[in-house]
Amino acid sequence: MASSFSLNSTIQLVILFAIFSCLHFSIVTSSHEFQVGGLKGWVVPPSNDTDMYNVWASNNRFQIGDSIHFKYKKDSVMEVGKENYNDCNATQPTFFSNNGNTEFKLDHSGTFYFISGASGHCEKGQKMIVRVMIQDVHPKSSAYHVSVFPIGVFEIIFVLGFVASYLI
Ligand SMILES: *[C@@H]1O[C@H](CO)[C@@H](O)[C@H](O)[C@H]1NC(C)=O
Numbered sequence: 643m644a645s646s647f648s649l650n651s652t653i654q655l656v657i658l659f660a661i662f663s664c665l666h667f668s669i670v671t672s673s674h675e676f677q678v679g680g681l682k683g684w685v686v687p688p689s690n691d692t693d694m695y696n697v698w699a700s701n702n703r704f705q706i707g708d709s710i711h712f713k714y715k716k717d718s719v720m721e722v723g724k725e726n727y728n729d730c731n732a733t734q735p736t737f738f739s740n741n742g743n744t745e746f747k748l749d750h751s752g753t754f755y756f757i758s759g760a761s762g763h764c765e766k767g768q769k770m771i772v773r774v775m776i777q778d779v780h781p782k783s784s785a786y787h788v789s790v791f792p793i794g795v796f797e798i799i800f801v802l803g804f805v806a807s808y809l810i
C-alpha cells in the first residue's frame with residue numbers, strides 16, 4: 643500500500659507539474675512585435691496581390707499586449723470601424739499616424755481594422771484586419787521561461803491539495 647502510493651503519486655505529481663508548467667508559460671508569454679507586411683512594410687500592394695495584408699495577418703497569431711509596427715513613406719495608418727474599413731472611408735479614424743514608423747499596441751481582444759489614409763491606397767488593397775485572441779492556447783515562448791518565471795501560487799495550492807488528498 644505504502645510503496646504503491648509513493649510510486650503512483652510521484653509519477654502523477656511529475657505529470658501534474660509538467661501540465662502546470664505548460665499552462666503557466668502559456669499565460670505569461672512575453673509580448674511580441676510584428677512588422678506589418680514583413681520586409682515590404684506598409685505599401686500599396688501589387689495589383690496581383692491585393693489581399694496581401696490580410697494574408698499576412700491571418701498567418702500570424704496576435705495576442706493582447708502584442709504590438710504591430712507599420713513602416714512606410716508618404717503614407718499613413720488609420721484604425722477605423724468595420725463599415726469604414728469596407729468603404730475605405732478615411733473621414734473618421736479612431737487612430738491616425740503618419741510618422742513613417744507607427745507602433746500600434748493591441749491592448750484588447752477582438753477585431754482591429756486598419757486602412758491607409760493616403761488617397762486611393764485603401765481601394766487598392768492597403769488595408770488589414772487583425773484579430774486578437776482572448777488567450778493563447780499554445781505556448782510560443784521557449785522552455786527557459788519556466789526557470790525565469792517562478793511557479794505561480796495557484797500551482798502550489800493545487801499540488802499541495804493533490805498531495806493532501808493522497809495523504810488523508
Ligand atoms: C505578382 O507578379 C509578380 C511579378 O509579375 C510575381 O513575381 C509575383 O509572384 C506575383 N504574385 C502573385 C501573388 O501572384
Ligand SMILES: *[C@@H]1O[C@H](CO)[C@@H](O)[C@H](O)[C@H]1NC(C)=O
Binds near residue numbers: 726729731732733734
Ligand atoms: C464616412 O463615414 C462617416 C461616418 O463614419 C459618414 O458620416 C460619411 O457619410 C461617410 N462618407 C462616405 C463617403 O460614405
